[in-house]
Amino acid sequence: MNATSREPLLSVRDLHVAFESQSGSREVLHSVTFDIFPGETIAIVGESGSGKSTTASAIIQLLPGTGHVTSGSIMLGDDDLTLYNQAQMANIRGREIGYVPQDPMSNLNPVWSIGFQVKEAVRANGIASGKKEIEARAVEVLKQAGLADAEKRMHQYPHQFSGGMR
Structure with missing residues (x-):
């Protein structure tokens, strides 16, 4: 993909994330949607606990504990990362996609x-x-x-x- 392309590098659509507990499943992210285009920087802004880090962790499949994507898509180019297994994700983390946590x-x-x-x-x-x-x-x-x-x-x-x- 060239730098002038108007196709997003990353496209998150209707992302939902839940965590399991003894009392059942609790959805913590609801319908997150955004695109990142070549050469673009985006900021996810919100109050503490609003899901900024959870969104980033979900994108790279590094949700803590029992967290998991329940629906939606995370497209990196033509590939839906929600369909990747851990080995496939490990292959692209750090090479094609990365995450800098808020508390380095x-x-x-x-x-x-x-x-x-x-x-x-x-x-x-x-x-x-x-x-x-x-x-x-x-x-x-x-x-x-x-x-x-x-x-x-x-x-x-x-x-x-x-x-x-x-």
């Missing part, structure tokens, strides 16, 4: 350098292989995230980053 500090291990953690993500997602290629790609990822001094930042730890940098 809770997702960074304080005892490992930023570089180690980014390199592990690059390696685990098959984005690069070989020590030098993984290192170069990790630096590139940090630069894409807006860190001009990425080579230096690779050796720092999460507590040495500002909230926005994390």
